[in-house]
Amino acid sequence: MSEFVERSVSAPAETAASRRPIGLLLVALPVFLVIWLVIWPAINAISRTIWRTDTDGNSSFDLSSYAFFFSDRYSLDNLAVTLWTTLICAVLLLVICLPIALYLRFAHGRLPAYVQALAILPMFVPSIILAFAFIRVLGPNGMVDILLNAVGLPKIRTPYLTPWGPVIGLVWDNIPLTVLILLSGLGSVANQSIEAARDVGANAFRVFWHIILPRISNSILVALSFSVLGIFSSFTLPYLLGPASPEMLGPFMQRTLRDLQDPIGAMTQAVVAFGFCILFGLFYVRSVARSRGK
């Protein structure tokens, strides 16, 4: 009897102990991949760009690649166009996605379900397909030009191969994630707290400004951070839709590595891009921590 009791009591502890290695094994693979594919290349790139080996095989601390990047007009133009694209995309995403998310949160009936399906659709379209669809529609002699021509109107000035090309593509590509994050934030705004605001005399705008916006500020921050980080380091859409000069950092790195065969220069650009992304990340963490502290 006592043996049975002893066995029953020790069973949960044994189960927990036997589960521990399985849990660790499950976590180990992603941790290993992050270390192998993200952390190690980052450390490697930073160290190789600041600790350089000269032709005689002597290693020394050397910031000349960074000095070149920040003094080279072309590199700075590329950085500027990347920051400009990121900023414009962030603003456009907020302006486009917030009304969609508000509509989806507060509208009733079948129509919002169709709107949501349409808003989420870009998530299932690969960037390369999106880029070619863009070219066929908005590119030179694309569908829009053909339609305009059919009704006797002049051709549009196509955004293809201008800085607006990547902006349109990246905004379209990031709409689903931004809408979903904003929608989840709006889900935490209770209907009754909105009704209470209307009850004390707030019109729709004041309800949005004073009640909804403060409640979803974190979600806006998360949505924008995710989009900004993705857009800043994007490659496919800027490569296929953007201008050759200036170009965003993604295509710039690829060209520096492949065409110019300058791995240190490409790595320097990558470290600069990484630095900016860390800055965005720190801003996000600080803002979230501050709002949690409130």
Place this chain on the structure above:
Amino acid sequence: MSVLHISEVTKTFSGGTHAVNSFSLDIADGELVCLLGPSGSGKSTLLRMVGGFEQPTSGRITIDGEDVTHLPPERRPTGMVFQSHALWTHMNVFKNLAFGLKLRRMPAAEIKEKVEAVLELVGLAGYGDRMTTQLSGGQQQRVALARSLVLEPKILLLDEPFASLDQHLRERLREEVRDIQQRLGITTLFVTHGQDEALSMADRIVVMANGKTEQIGRPDVVYRDPKTPFVAGFIGTMNLIEGEVQNGQFVRSDFTFALPIIDGPATLAIRPEALELTVSDTPKAQVHRVTDYGSHGLVDLDLADGTRLKSMVAHPDLFRAGQGVDLLPKAVAAYRDNQQIFRSGM
């Protein structure tokens, strides 16, 4: 002088469901009226229509003679207290109360004065700087009440405001709310499914079922003289016994009772406190369980066919499970076709 007039209001949801069906009610100045009914009876929908959160399909709502039927909530002279408090958690208590006043472009000094006065009224003086998340459930409900009162609405609407609170706090708060309502003389429409709340607070009770009025009256009248079997069963505890009247005798199993009405089916209603018991050698019912509440006892009885009845007794120690008893109803009402057809002693 604030009078609410609800005339022939109907609310039909998509699918043709009548949430409220041709409902009319007049509420006098300073009166507190409780809408009482089970879930789905339409009481909350009706309150929301008065508050402007739902549009009636037909009918008219006026406040002091002004037609507010199609006005949005922000333009109605009503103040609503919600079941879930609905406080804005990103604002402190002061800002929650001041928000409506700021929207009315009131000077800051006046806002401060009004907010402090209403916080004093609800017993939360000095709580202005607290975040609402730092308050207990009862304090949050007081803030919600203060937020409505600070705007001095003509009609105060309370939507099951104590539903999320524990029993003790609920009892305390309903006394406080009633005191405040009487002190301010504010016309109030109160929705609840708790009969205790309705009986203890209301000047009048409106019992609702299926979107319609079952009975309107003073709490004591509704309790003592329920006009329909639904009201009889819903307000307080009631023994509702289905049976047949034959030659002036109501018959159900071994239980008979003289009922001077035409023969036919009838429902006999007897309050537990009006059903006296005596230990008998020729029993009509058998004691199933005796519960002693200290101040009184409750005896559960079974008729021969298994029908369960309840009787409130002063001395529960006189009865025990399995004992045979005779039933002596002191006050009864009888219903047929959903109408009261006989009443005696109630």
